[in-house]
Each structure stands twice: as C-alpha cells, then as structure tokens.
Amino acid sequence: xxxxSRVQKELQECNRDINVSGISVNPKSDNLTxxxxxIPGPIGTPYEGGTFKIDINLPDGYPFExxxxxxATKVWHPNISSQSGAICLDILKDxxxxxxxxxxxxxxxxxxxxxxxxxxxxxxxxxQQYLKDxxxxxxxxxxWTESFAKTSSLGVEEKVQKLVEMGFPEGLVRSTLEVxxxxxxxxxxxxxxx
Amino acid sequence: xxYDSIANASIPTAVSNPKEIGKKKxxxxxxxxxxxxxxxxxxxxxxxxxxxxxxxxxxxDVRAKMPASDMHASNEGDRSLVKLVINPGGEENDGxxxxxxxxxxxxxxxxxxxxxxxxxxxxxxxTGSSSRSSSSSSGGCYSESMTxxxxxxxxxxxxWEAIADALAADDIKNNHNPNPDSTTASSELEPVxxxxxxxxxxxxxxxxxxxxxDDAYRPQGLPxxxxxxxxxxxxxxxxKNVGFAFAPSTCxxxxxxxxxxxxxxxxxxxxYRLCLFCHKRILEDNGRCPGCRKLYEQHAEQGIAASKLGxxxxxxxxx
Numbered sequence: 124x125x126x127x128s129r130v131q132k133e134l135q136e137c138n139r140d141i142n143v144s145g146i147s148v149n150p151k152s153d154n155l156t157x158x159x160x161x162i163p164g165p166i167g168t169p170y171e172g173g174t175f176k177i178d179i180n181l182p183d184g185y186p187f188e189x190x191x192x193x194x195a196t197k198v199w200h201p202n203i204s205s206q207s208g209a210i211c212l213d214i215l216k217d218x219x220x221x222x223x224x225x226x227x228x229x230x231x232x233x234x235x236x237x238x239x240x241x242x243x244x245x246x247x248x249x250x251q252q253y254l255k256d257x258x259x260x261x262x263x264x265x266x267w268t269e270s271f272a273k274t275s276s277l278g279v280e281e282k283v284q285k286l287v288e289m290g291f292p293e294g295l296v297r298s299t300l301e302v303x304x305x306x307x308x309x310x311x312x313x314x315x316x317x
Numbered sequence: 318x319x320y321d322s323i324a325n326a327s328i329p330t331a332v333s334n335p336k337e338i339g340k341k342k343x344x345x346x347x348x349x350x351x352x353x354x355x356x357x358x359x360x361x362x363x364x365x366x367x368x369x370x371x372x373x374x375x376x377x378d379v380r381a382k383m384p385a386s387d388m389h390a391s392n393e394g395d396r397s398l399v400k401l402v403i404n405p406g407g408e409e410n411d412g413x414x415x416x417x418x419x420x421x422x423x424x425x426x427x428x429x430x431x432x433x434x435x436x437x438x439x440x441x442x443x444t445g446s447s448s449r450s451s452s453s454s455s456g457g458c459y460s461e462s463m464t465x466x467x468x469x470x471x472x473x474x475x476x477w478e479a480i481a482d483a484l485a486a487d488d489i490k491n492n493h494n495p496n497p498d499s500t501t502a503s504s505e506l507e508p509v510x511x512x513x514x515x516x517x518x519x520x521x522x523x524x525x526x527x528x529x530x531d532d533a534y535r536p537q538g539l540p541x542x543x544x545x546x547x548x549x550x551x552x553x554x555x556x557k558n559v560g561f562a563f564a565p566s567t568c569x570x571x572x573x574x575x576x577x578x579x580x581x582x583x584x585x586x587x588x589y590r591l592c593l594f595c596h597k598r599i600l601e602d603n604g605r606c607p608g609c610r611k612l613y614e615q616h617a618e619q620g621i622a623a624s625k626l627g628x629x630x631x632x633x634x635x636x
Binding site for chain 1: 569570571572573589595598599602605607608610
C-alpha cells in the first residue's frame, strides 16, 4: 500500500517552493498513485526554455521502492528513450533510497538533462550522435525542445488566434483547446480529424 | 516496572545452550521495545480516557441526587465488577481491557460520592482485581487514583504520597541507581521541588524524590498535575522524559510522529533517524540506511538488525 500521508506531504512541500525550483508535482487522478511532474529545461542546455512533463507512477512499496518515472514530453537525450521516454537513472533503480522524495528525484532528472551520460545510454542512437557529432545532437535536442516542450509558451489567446486564422470557428477552437489541455498541436490534430 | 515483568516472563523458559541465550536476548530486546511502545500508547490513551471520565463524573454528581439513578449507577458498578472477574487474563491486551472498564465504571457510577455501602465495596474490589490481572503495577495505581479522588478531600493525600514513594523506590531499584539524591539529579529537580513546597509544604520535605510532573509513570490522579505541567520547563528534559506526549519530530520516511522509543533509536552511525516500523521494513528489504546507503551494521545494537544482516550481506555485494 502506498503511504499516502507521505505523498500528500511531499506534494504540499514540493508545490510550496515552486517559484524557486520550478518543479511541480500534481496528481493525475484521484488516487495519488498517478502523478505528473514538470521540470523546466536547465539553462545553458539545448533544453532551455522547455517545460518537460514526467509521468510518475507510485508502486505499492513507495517510498521503500522507487517511483516509476518516464518522460511524457518527447526529449532528445542520450539517457532518455526518444521513443518511450524511459529514463536511465540509477536513483530510479537500484540506488533509490526512501530518504529521497519525488522532488529530489525530479531534481536529479533535471540534473541529468544538463549532464548526459553517453557511456551508459538509454537511447543508443542519440548517444552515438552525442559522441560523434555533438553539434547535430545539440541542434536536434533544441529542435525537439522547441517542438514538444514549449507548447505552453504561447498564451491561450495567441493559440486561439493562430487556429482561427487557419479557418476554424473560434468557439470550437476554444473548447478543443480546453479538452486537450492547451496543447495547440493536439488541438489542431483534433480539429482536423473531427 | 515494565522491564521487570518482561524479565520475569523470560525466566521460566529454561535455556541450556549459549546460542539460545543470545537468541533469547535479542528476542527480549525487541520485546522490550515493543513493550515500551505499547506502554507509551497506553499511558497516552489512559490520560485521554481520564479527561473524558472527569467530565462524565461531573454529570454523575448531578444525577446522584435522584435515588432512582443512584440505584442504577450502583448496579452498573456491580456489573463492571462482574466483567472484571470474568476476564482475569494475564495477557497485555486483557490488561488493557481491564483498565478500560476500570475507567468506565467510576464515570458511570458516582458511587463513592453517594457512599452507598455496596458500591464502595465494588470499587475496592475491582481495583484489586485489576492489579492482580494486569502485569504492570502502574495500571493498578491508575485505577486507585481515580477512586481515591472521588472522595474529593485532601485526607487521602498521605496515602498518595506513600504510594508515590513506594513506586519511586521501585523505579530507583529498576534503574540500578544507588544514589537517588546525587547532585545532578537534585539540581535538576530543584524547580519542581520548590513548586511542590509552595503547594503542599508539609509533604514536600519528607518526599524528596516524589513524582516529577513530567514523569511518564506519574499517577494522573495526583493533585495539582495540571498546575505543575503548565509551568515552563527545560525543553530538553521534557523531550527526554515524555517523548510520546511531545514528539520532537516526525519520521522522514513515513511522516508519522516519532515516539519515545523512536527518538532514542539510532540505528546507523551516520545519525539518520527513522521510526522502528520503517527500520524493520528496510531490514526486510535491502537493509541499507536511507541516509548513507550503507548496510546497517552489527553495531546497530539491534537484535533484528543482527539477525537480518546475514542474509542481506549475501544478497547485496558491497562495493
């Protein structure tokens, strides 16, 4: 059974200093075992300016077992699968300690973004590129950040205006944006399909 | 008192070979820890019940003026006596149950106020039975404190001091403290002593090592408890003596309050503290300290630790 009193406390503490750390954790559903964490891309890296969402799943043994974390936002990084978002990080596996928290784990992931370990890769293709052609790697990573991690950079009004300019009725655009949670790319997809 | 009972319980099981003795010791230690926790919980719980009991007692005072309700009350007192006699278990849990009914019956029956003969007898009887059935003497003295206080006058104070003295002497014996009036102890106690002198000057001198207001085993029925408790105290001593009432912090793992046993529990030389429950859970898991990731060592002085370590050593190669 997950220790919900601890999870509750962690959420409170993490969201208290959200302005300092930029890291937030929010429940995805009512039962507190599915959470969404967000971390800002570290400054001075190809991930700068992006906001990365991380899917958190708490196993029954939490905090004695590590939380299951994977990127919900697509990232181009040697230690993060470009396909599944799986993270290769020791503290999420054998080096987990119950003294760690969701916030410290997310901080470690943020640190991993700024310090890739290509010698212990999760995504071999990205790791090869990182080692052989860093410039291409950096530009690809930057492009992915622009494309996938910056959807919330535009204000709602700008998104609405952009989609209305494409020829969709404003009311429909607003409701669709609301449904997909403000992601303009997903809204566009939905508008096109339906 | 608690230690006594445990020691007694373990004596009858004759142990022949030395390995067995070691094992027994470990088991004993964990049993002691458990016992300590149980005891602390019970004290806490008893004090809660007592507060409630006082309120109900006041209601009982009003009711007692009507003869009909008086009859009813004494009947209830008798019934509680029957309950107690039926259930004279020596087990800890049974003891707890007995205490419960001890507390309930005086609050239900304002018998000692109305001083009907039958009900008085019942009160005397069930205090006797509770001390017989429960292994710890503190429980017995609690119930007595209640009944004595029902009389309401200071005439019973002498008895009280005598009981307090006896219990204090018992404590000293248990702690193997040959010199109760050592300089440090007396200086520590000084503020409390002066308070006592003001309030009951005749007894304070005689009873030099009486109950401290923050003593965990102090009978709750002793007079002026609240007044003494409200005095500002040295916070360090406070935590040491009544950890269960004023928990200094919470377990970083489970976020539960650390109790008296937990606060004095230091399983790893790195100083990382956690509650006994989380510690046990970790030992069942990988046996590594959450603070420093090192295996809990033998010098953790814990029976559980030592018994589990053998296994975890073989499973997790040290780097």
